[in-house]
Amino acid sequence: GQNIDQPTEMTATEGAIVQINCTYQTSGFNGLFWYQQHAGEAPTFLSYNVLDGLEEKGRFSSFLSRSKGYSYLLLKELQMKDSASYLCAGGGFQKLVFGTGTRLLVSP
Amino acid sequence: GAGVSQSPRYKVAKRGQDVALRCDPISGHVSLFWYQQALGQGPEFLTYFQNEAQLDKSGLPSDRFFAERPEGSVSTLKIQRTQQEDSAVYLCASSLDETGGGGGELFFGEGSRLTVL
Numbered sequence: 001g002q003n004i005d006q007p008t009e010m011t012a013t014e015g016a017i018v019q020i021n022c023t024y025q026t027s028g029f030n031g032l033f034w035y036q037q038h039a040g041e042a043p044t045f046l047s048y049n050v051l052d053g054l055e056e057k058g059r060f061s062s063f064l065s066r067s068k069g070y071s072y073l074l075l076k077e078l079q080m081k082d083s084a085s086y087l088c089a090g091g092g093f094q095k096l097v098f099g100t101g102t103r104l105l106v107s108p
Numbered sequence: 109g110a111g112v113s114q115s116p117r118y119k120v121a122k123r124g125q126d127v128a129l130r131c132d133p134i135s136g137h138v139s140l141f142w143y144q145q146a147l148g149q150g151p152e153f154l155t156y157f158q159n160e161a162q163l164d165k166s167g168l169p170s171d172r173f174f175a176e177r178p179e180g181s182v183s184t185l186k187i188q189r190t191q192q193e194d195s196a197v198y199l200c201a202s203s204l205d206e207t208g209g210g211g212g213e214l215f216f217g218e219g220s221r222l223t224v225l
Contacts, residue, residue: 033213042112042199042216043151087150095164096141096214098150 131200
């Protein structure tokens with residue numbers, strides 16, 4: 001089966017760093033994605049990890065540990081526009097399974 | 109077009125009506141997915157096409173749901189005899205990668221928000 005868990009909501013202040021965790025149990029795992037979704041909008045791709053380790057892309061970084069079934073998304077120098085839901089997704093070919101999303105609220 | 113286009117953006121239906129939701133994927137994208145997203149939840153997989161072939165429909169909640177992609181480009185999701193629990197945002201996504209998201213980024217449309225009264 002496939003199960004992805006992430007916190008429902010997090011809050012942080014502008015300029016801070018926040019880490020959003022995701023744990024998963026998947027069969028046929030083939031990589032882990034992070035998507036950002038602003039309210040009422042389409043999810044947009046942030047990152048994809050298939051190997052263990054940290055992938056850095058500007059203010060956003062994503063980490064994967066396959067042996068632990070664990071990933072996190074790290075957001076640095078938070079901006080107000082980063083207020084959104086962050087979706088962790090993984091699985092095998094042809095069927096990506098999403099977590100429920102973590103709603104991040106960034107305050108001034 | 110530049111992105112995945114879905115129509116209508118908003119649809120209000122009376123219980124028992126049939127609805128059809130259209131998805132126009134990015135030109136040349138092999139894989140096409142439909143997801144259902146309830147309020148405050150993540151997207152849930154409905155069905156997957158590789159070109160015109162529907163390879164996985166295991167997520168369709170009942171036989172009232174039907175999807176097609178006859179020419180391997182535009183897809184339609186049809187819901188017959190709509191019920192209140194069908195109210196959700198229906199997201200379409202496409203991917204260039206024929207592995208269907210196993211290694212390829214999904215590009216999502218903005219979704220069709222269905223409200224069943």
